[in-house]
Amino acid sequence: MNLSNVISGFFIILALTTNFGFFYGDPTILEEHSKYELFAAIIFNLIATIYKLGDKTQIGAVLLATSLVADIQLVASASVWALGAYVVGMNPEIVTAIISLSGGALAANIVSVVLFVGETIKSKR
Amino acid sequence: MDNTALFLIIRRLRLPMFVLIVTFAISILGLTLIPGQDDQGNVYHMTFFDAFFFVSYMASTIGFGEAPYTFTYPQRLWVSFSIYMTVIGWFYAIGSIIALMQDKILSSQLAILQFQKKIKSLKSPFIIFVGYNLLTKNIIHKLSEEGIQSVVIEKDESKIDEMVLASYMLEIPAMHGDINDPEVFQIAGISKPECKAIVSLSSNDNLNLHAAMSAKLLNSKVKVIVEATHDEYADNLNTIGIEIVENPFKFIAKRFYMALRAPSLLMLERWIYDEPFKLDPRDLLPTQGKYIVCGYGRMGKAIRIALKRAGMEYLFIETNPKKVRQMREGDRQIVMGEGQDRKILLDAGVKDASCIIAGMNDDFINLSIIMAARKINPSIFTVARQNNIHDQSVFNAAKIDRVIVVQNLLINQTFIAIARPLSERFLQMIKNMGAEWGDGLAMALKEVIGENPLKKETEIIDKHAHALCRHIKEVGPVPLYVLYRNRGDYNLNNKIVALYLKRGEEEFLMPDSSMELQLGDKILFAGDDEAFDDLEYIMQNIYELHYVLQGESCEVSLSCKLHLEA
Numbered sequence: 237m238n239l240s241n242v243i244s245g246f247f248i249i250l251a252l253t254t255n256f257g258f259f260y261g262d263p264t265i266l267e268e269h270s271k272y273e274l275f276a277a278i279i280f281n282l283i284a285t286i287y288k289l290g291d292k293t294q295i296g297a298v299l300l301a302t303s304l305v306a307d308i309q310l311v312a313s314a315s316v317w318a319l320g321a322y323v324v325g326m327n328p329e330i331v332t333a334i335i336s337l338s339g340g341a342l343a344a345n346i347v348s349v350v351l352f353v354g355e356t357i358k359s360k361r
Numbered sequence: 362m363d364n365t366a367l368f369l370i371i372r373r374l375r376l377p378m379f380v381l382i383v384t385f386a387i388s389i390l391g392l393t394l395i396p397g398q399d400d401q402g403n404v405y406h407m408t409f410f411d412a413f414f415f416v417s418y419m420a421s422t423i424g425f426g427e428a429p430y431t432f433t434y435p436q437r438l439w440v441s442f443s444i445y446m447t448v449i450g451w452f453y454a455i456g457s458i459i460a461l462m463q464d465k466i467l468s469s470q471l472a473i474l475q476f477q478k479k480i481k482s483l484k485s486p487f488i489i490f491v492g493y494n495l496l497t498k499n500i501i502h503k504l505s506e507e508g509i510q511s512v513v514i515e516k517d518e519s520k521i522d523e524m525v526l527a528s529y530m531l532e533i534p535a536m537h538g539d540i541n542d543p544e545v546f547q548i549a550g551i552s553k554p555e556c557k558a559i560v561s562l563s564s565n566d567n568l569n570l571h572a573a574m575s576a577k578l579l580n581s582k583v584k585v586i587v588e589a590t591h592d593e594y595a596d597n598l599n600t601i602g603i604e605i606v607e608n609p610f611k612f613i614a615k616r617f618y619m620a621l622r623a624p625s626l627l628m629l630e631r632w633i634y635d636e637p638f639k640l641d642p643r644d645l646l647p648t649q650g651k652y653i654v655c656g657y658g659r660m661g662k663a664i665r666i667a668l669k670r671a672g673m674e675y676l677f678i679e680t681n682p683k684k685v686r687q688m689r690e691g692d693r694q695i696v697m698g699e700g701q702d703r704k705i706l707l708d709a710g711v712k713d714a715s716c717i718i719a720g721m722n723d724d725f726i727n728l729s730i731i732m733a734a735r736k737i738n739p740s741i742f743t744v745a746r747q748n749n750i751h752d753q754s755v756f757n758a759a760k761i762d763r764v765i766v767v768q769n770l771l772i773n774q775t776f777i778a779i780a781r782p783l784s785e786r787f788l789q790m791i792k793n794m795g796a797e798w799g800d801g802l803a804m805a806l807k808e809v810i811g812e813n814p815l816k817k818e819t820e821i822i823d824k825h826a827h828a829l830c831r832h833i834k835e836v837g838p839v840p841l842y843v844l845y846r847n848r849g850d851y852n853l854n855n856k857i858v859a860l861y862l863k864r865g866e867e868e869f870l871m872p873d874s875s876m877e878l879q880l881g882d883k884i885l886f887a888g889d890d891e892a893f894d895d896l897e898y899i900m901q902n903i904y905e906l907h908y909v910l911q912g913e914s915c916e917v918s919l920s921c922k923l924h925l926e927a
Contacts, residue, residue, distance in 0.1 A: 272390075275409055279386040286379055290372030292365065318410040 244287040248299075248352050251277065251284040251306065252345040259342050263335040264328055274317070274338065278310045281341070284348075295355050302348035309341035370467050377454040384450035388416045388443035395439050399430045420447035469537065473548060479534040480550040485510050488779055489549050491540055491561040491572045493520045495750050498527065499772045500560070500779075505529040507780050514538050514549050540572050543579060551580045558584040558779055562607070562771060566594040573603050586778055588771060590659050605778050605785075609767045612774065614663035615792060620646045621671040623796035625803040630791075633784045634773040638806070638814055644763070647742050650715025651676065655700030655730050657684045660720040660746055660767075665692070676709050701729040706737055716742040720765075724752045728759055783818045783885040787861040790870045802871070806887055810856045814887045819900070821882045826900035830880060832910075838877035839910070841884075845874065846909040848895040855895050857888030 254277040261268030285303040288296065313334050320330035392412035399405045407415070411429055418425050419440070432440065461467060487510035490497045501511045513535040515521050521535045538545035550556050561572035569587040576585050586605040589595040598606045619627035624640055632638045654664055657679040665688075668675045677695040679685050688695045698705035700719065711717065717734040719727035727745045734741055744763045747756050756764050778785045791799065806814050823830045832839055841862075847853040862872040863883040869876070872884075886896065898905045 271409055272393075275386075275390065275393075279382060282382050283379060286375050286382070289375060289378075290368045290370075292368045314409070318408075321408065322410065 240287075244284070245352065245356075247280055247284040247287055248303075248348060251280045251303075252342070252349050254280050255306070255310070255338060255342045255345050259335065259338045261335075263332055263339075266326070266331045266334070269335060271317070274310070274314060277338070277341070278307075278314060281306050281310055281345070295351060299348055299351055302344045302351070305344040306341040306348070309337050309344065313337035313341070367467070367470050370461055370464060370470075373461060374458065377457040380450045381454040384443075384447045385416055385420065388420070388439075388447050389413055391439045391443060392416065392436070395436050396433075397430060397436050398433050405430075416443070416447060419444060420451045422448060422451075473536065476534055476536045477548055479532075480512065480548070480553070483510060483512075483534075483550065483553070483555055486555050486557045487512050487550070488558045488560060489514065489546075489551060489556060489576075491559065492516070492563045492568070493524055493535070494563070496562045496768050496771055496775075497560065498524075499768075500562075500775050501533060502527075502529060503772070503776045504780060505531040505533065509780055512536075512549055514540060514545055516540075540568075540575065543575050546575060546579050551576060551583060556580065556583055558586055560586045560775060560779070562586075562588045562775065564588075566591050570594050570597060573598055574601060577601055577603060584778075586775055607771060607774055607778075609771050610659045610663035612770045613660060613765060613767070614667040616770075617646070617664055617667035618671050619792075620644060621648055621667070621673065623799050625796065625799035626791060626794065628803055629799060630788060632814070633777065633781075633788050633816070638812065646744070646763075647715040650674070651710060651713070652716045652718065653678065653706075653709050653711060653714045653734070654718045654720060655679075655727075656719070656721040656746075657681075657688055657695065658720070658722060660722075664718060664720060676714075678705060678709055701726060701733050703733055703737070706734055711737045711741065714738065714741060716744065718744040718746075720746045722746075722748055724748050724755070728755065731759060731761055781816075781818055783861055783863060783883055784816065786863065786868065787870070787885055790861070790868070806858065809858055810887060810889055810892075815889060815893065816860075817886045817888065817893050817896070819884055819886065819896070821878055821880055821884070821900075828903040828906040829878070829900045831903065832906055833878065833880055838879075839906075840874070841872060841876045841878055842874040843906075843909055844878075844896055844899060845892075846895075846899070848898055848905055848909065851909045851912045855888065855892035857886055857892035857896065859884050860887050861885040 254273060258269055258273035258277050281303065285300070285307055288300040288303050291297070291300065316330060316333050316337065320326045320334070324330065389409065389412040392407050392415060393409055394406070396404050396406060407429075415428055485508075488504065490501060490511055490513045493513050493515040497513070501513070504511055508531070510531055511533050513521070513524065513533060515524075515535060515537060516539050518537050521537055524533065524535050536545070536549055538548070540546065546559075551559070559572065559576040561569045561576075563569050563572075566589050569589060573585045573587045576583060581602075584605065585603045586607065587598060587603060588607045588609065589598055590608055590610060595606050595608060616627060616630070619630065624645055627644065628638065628640050631640075631644075652668055652673055652675040654661055654668075654675060655678045657665070657677045661677060661679070665675070665677070675694055677688065678698055678700045679688070679695060680697070680699055682697060685695055685697045696705065696709060700706070700721065711734050717731065719730040721727050721730070724747060727747070731743045731745050735743065742763075743761045744765065745756065745759075745761045747753070747764050747766045750766065750768055774785075777788070791802075819825055821829060821833075829839060841859060842854075844859075845854045845857050847855050859872050859874070860870075861884070862869040862876070864879060864881070886893070888896070899909055900906070
């Protein structure tokens, strides 16, 4: 067992699950989505990203790319939230944008986990 | 491309960045959870944005004050805890990033990447030099003046720095690497079709052999030029098919012999090396009398061969008993002792010897030998070996008749082997010719061309000889003498002679002027400026070629006539 694999696997899965936790709920009602969950999703996605840095393999490069996509979408989601809260005011468009951006990040995270699991299955012990 | 080290270094960024993100996350989360008080005394919770904003300037120690409202004590408690946590995390991350930037491995990786980029962008033929020393420095200098690109592989980084300071006409990419790693040759571009030659002129034969072998294995088309002063190494190199093995002591032997028995060949050789086409009395050696040679090392052995072949009387003086024994096996003309010792010199018969040769590998011993010999016999012809190029001024001041600089010979030889391949072959061929042949050629050159003939190498290919190639392809063969004709009057011949012609694997020394030219022929000419001018016109320009072939201007177009009249 390689400890660094455990750590990176842990953060990759955690990034997906926290992302899903935030995304789950009615996309038009912001109250069904916790800001703490978005915060956790951003932090865990960033950590997952740094654990994918410096991997020379092809699969490592693709994993890093998916993680970067998720980061960008989640940070965009948080930025839109701040924009709505402080600048333009909350309206249904802003709310759906916040949720759907995190939905995009969720898709990227799913791809990332699928690749990660596939890679694990492929390696013969 | 192998940049494993680069990935290892990026990997090292993981921990600092992890620490940075975690400390930020904990502080931000704490701030949003702890209740505060706004200016009206209402309880409020900081939003994530407020907390992120505050932590960002807190952690980087910028510090704009408490925002958006003055903090309550529970908040301050948390902030004072997070200041220490985030500031330490921040400094740790920044410190590691800066340390990585200065990392030796990273900077050497970056240097290799830059070098690779330079090699990749090289579109002209280039030469790889293994090792940067005085010899290669001079050769690179000469080559860059000719516009030939060089690339350097050097083990010692300080020499690369030195190289940057020496300003060449061209930018010379240099790489820090050890040729024991074949990858280094690959990075230097040995497999590129533009790579024409590998040169290794280290004083260490072993290293040269190593460089030659790996170069030949990696790219069999590349020309390998190496120095080998020991015969065993030279044999090894010849068996693996290295074309040019340079033994400076063999050159010296050859030159000694030529100076004694075939001065015109020596003159021709010096002329090929771009020296004037004449012989100084100082270049000649006394052809009679006894030779006294100090030192029976690599140089002494070479001189002995030359003297023996020339049939001269000689005597060696050597300090090392082992070498004395070695020579005594076949030849008794050796005494043991120090060359600068007056008694030994007297015993050796310096008084009535005609020439003394100081061939030790120490410059100051050589100088003192010369001084001592001259004191006994002021009219003796003195020859000294100069080992270090930097000792030039001392040797000049000593007024020695002939100074042999081993390095200079190697520089000249390597330069023509790279930049003037035809001249190099010509030299190889003439050295087996006798003195009479050389006299004949030297006389003929002086007669036809004059006191100061020039050389030119050319090739019958479309790039250099458009008109000629077209004519040979479409009309028929052109004899060599057509190229000698004068552009003004085709009945007259220019001052020009072909010395050497190479056709595929066939070689012709002094080709007959009625020989028919073929595409791809490579020719070495001797002539004057005017003749070379005409030669270029005749080869390139259809109308000029037509004129010298037919003896009449072609009546094709007005522009042609205008061209001829002008």
